[in-house]
Amino acid sequence: MITGKILYKRPKTLKDVNMSYCPGCSHSLMNKILCEIIDEFDIQKKTVVIAPVGCAVLLYDYIDCDSVEAAHGRAPAIATGIKRVNPDNIVISYQGDGDLLSIGMAETIHTANRGENITVVFMNNAVYGMTGGQMAPTTLVGQITKTTPSGRNPENEGYPIRACELINTLEAPYFIARCKVTNSKSIMQTKKILKKAIGYQINKKGYSFIEILSNCPTNWGMKPKDSNKWIQEVMSKYYPVKIFRDKGEA
Amino acid sequence: MNKKNNPVINTDKCKGCELCVSECPVEIIAISDEINIMGYHPAYITDSTKCTGCIKCAISCPDAVITVYREE
Ligand SMILES: Cc1ncc(C[n+]2csc(CCOP(=O)(O)OP(=O)(O)O)c2C)c(N)n1
Ligand code: SF4
Ligand code: SF4
Ligand code: SF4
Numbered sequence: 001m002i003t004g005k006i007l008y009k010r011p012k013t014l015k016d017v018n019m020s021y022c023p024g025c026s027h028s029l030m031n032k033i034l035c036e037i038i039d040e041f042d043i044q045k046k047t048v049v050i051a052p053v054g055c056a057v058l059l060y061d062y063i064d065c066d067s068v069e070a071a072h073g074r075a076p077a078i079a080t081g082i083k084r085v086n087p088d089n090i091v092i093s094y095q096g097d098g099d100l101l102s103i104g105m106a107e108t109i110h111t112a113n114r115g116e117n118i119t120v121v122f123m124n125n126a127v128y129g130m131t132g133g134q135m136a137p138t139t140l141v142g143q144i145t146k147t148t149p150s151g152r153n154p155e156n157e158g159y160p161i162r163a164c165e166l167i168n169t170l171e172a173p174y175f176i177a178r179c180k181v182t183n184s185k186s187i188m189q190t191k192k193i194l195k196k197a198i199g200y201q202i203n204k205k206g207y208s209f210i211e212i213l214s215n216c217p218t219n220w221g222m223k224p225k226d227s228n229k230w231i232q233e234v235m236s237k238y239y240p241v242k243i244f245r246d247k248g249e250a
Numbered sequence: 251m252n253k254k255n256n257p258v259i260n261t262d263k264c265k266g267c268e269l270c271v272s273e274c275p276v277e278i279i280a281i282s283d284e285i286n287i288m289g290y291h292p293a294y295i296t297d298s299t300k301c302t303g304c305i306k307c308a309i310s311c312p313d314a315v316i317t318v319y320r321e322e
Contacts, residue, residue: 002256007318008308019313023290024267028312184273184306217267224267 011035012064013044019062024224026214027056027123029181034092034121035063037195041202047090048082050075054096055129073104076111079118090201091118098128101137101161108163115172115207119197122163125214126235133219137161140238145219160238167209168244174206176244180213180236182228193243200248213239254321255303257295263315264292270307270316276300279307 010016013035021028038044044065051059053072060067066089070078075093083091093111100108100122111118127145128134134147138160142151152160164178175197179190190212197208213235215227222230257278259270264286270293271279278296286292295301301318308316 002258002319004256004319004321007255007303007320008305009317010314014314018263018288021312023265024269024312026312028314029310032312032314184309187309224269225272228269 011039013038015062015064017062020058021055022216022218024215024217024227025055026125026181026212026216029187030094030121030123030212030214031056031059031062033181033187033191033194034094036191037198038063038065040195041090041198043090043198043202046088047092048079050079050082050091050093052093052095052099053130054099054123056094056096056123057130059094073099073102074107075099075104076107076116076118076120079120080111080114080116083116083118087117087204090198092121092198093118094121095123096129097122097124097126097136097138097163098131098134101163105137109167109170112167112173112207112209113170115174117201117204117206119194119201119208120210121194122209122211123214124163124211124239125216126160127216127219129216129219133216138163138239140235162239164209164211164239164244172207173209173245174247175200175208175210177209177246178211178213178239178241178244180231180241182213182232186241196246196248205248211239213241253303254299255301256298256319256321257301257307258317258319259293259295260315260317261292261294262287263313264290265313266290266292267312268293269310269312273306273310275304275306276302
C-alpha cells in the first residue's frame with residue numbers, strides 16, 4: 001500500500017474508464033483538464049457538457065457530468081437552449097474543427113454573435129480525426145491529408161480559417177484565446193485560461209471561445225512527441241497562441 | 251532530511267505514448283519491453299529515489315494514469 005500526501009491524482013469527475021482516444025491524443029488531455037477544473041470549482045452537479053460528432057463523440061462516457069450528444073455541428077445551439085432554460089447550469093460546448101467550422105459554422109458564429117453565456121472548447125487538430133484524416137477548414141496550406149494528397153492548395157480548397165480571429169470581429173464575445181498543450185508548462189497555462197473562461201461563465205459574464213491547438217498523432221502519421229513538436233514549430237506559426245480578447249481585464 | 255516522493259504509473263491503463271518520458275527532469279521514466287493488457291508498452295519508473303515530486307509527468311499524461319505521492 002502506498003501512502004502519503006497526494007501531489008497529483010486523477011480528477012474525480014474523470015470516470016475510471018479507459019478513454020478510447022489514441023495514445024498521446026490532446027482530446028484525452030483536455031478531457032482530463034476539463035475534469036480538473038470542474039473539480040476545483042466543485043460544479044460537477046451543475047455542469048452540462050455538449051459532446052460533438054468527432055473523436056470526442058463518447059465524451060459522456062468519460063466525464064461524469066450531465067451531457068448531451070449533439071448532431072454534427074449543433075453543439076452551440078444545444079448549449080444555448082440548455083443555458084437559456086437553466087441559466088445556473090455551467091454549459092460547455094466541446095468541438096473539433098470539422099464540427100465547429102465546417103458543418104457547424106452557422107451555429108458557431110451566431111452563438112458567439114449572441115454572446116451566449118457558455119464556454120466553447122475548440123479542439124483544432126487540422127484534420128477530421130474520427131473519419132480518417134480528411135482535410136478540415138483548419139488544414140494548413142501544403143498539409144497532406146487523405147483528401148489533399150498533394151497538400152492543401154488554396155486555389156482549389158481555400159485558405160485555412162483562423163477561428164479566434166474570425167470571432168474576434170464580433171462585438172459580443174467576452175473572452176477569446178488560443179492555447180496549446182504541447183508540454184507540462186503550456187498545459188498549466190491552458191488550464192489557467194480555461195479555468196478563467198469557466199469562471200467568467202459562473203459569474204454570468206458571457207461567451208468564451210477557447211481554441212486548443214491539438215495533435216492527431218494517428219492521422220498525422222507521427223509519434224505523439226513529434227506531433228507536439230509540429231504544433232510548436234509549424235502550426236503555431238499560422239495560428240498564434242495568445243489571448244485575443246479579455247473583457248474582464250479591459 | 252529530504253522527503254521521499256513516489257510516482258506511481260498504472261501500467262494496465264498506460265498507452266505508452268511516451269509523453270511523460272521527456273517531461274521528467276531527472277530522467278527516471280522509461281518505456282517497458284513488456285506488453286500490457288491493452289497491447290501497449292507501458293511506461294515505468296526506473297529509480298523513484300531520484301523523484302523530485304515536480305508532477306510534470308502526471309500533468310502531461312493525457313490518460314491521467316500517473317499518481318504522485320509524498321511521504322509524510
Ligand atoms: C451529418 C453528418 N455529416 C458527416 C458526418 C461524418 N463525420 C463524422 S466525424 C466528422 C468530422 C470530425 O472531425 P472534427 O470535428 O475535426 O473532430 P476530430 O475527430 O478531429 O476530433 C465527420 C465529417 C456525420 N457523422 N454526420
Ligand atoms: S484519430 Fe486523432 S484526434 Fe482522434 S483519437 Fe486518434 S489521435 Fe485523437
Ligand atoms: S514527479 Fe517529476 S521527478 Fe518525479 S517522476 Fe514525475 S516528472 Fe520525474
Ligand atoms: S504519459 Fe501516461 S499514457 Fe503516456 S506513456 Fe506516460 S504514463 Fe503512459
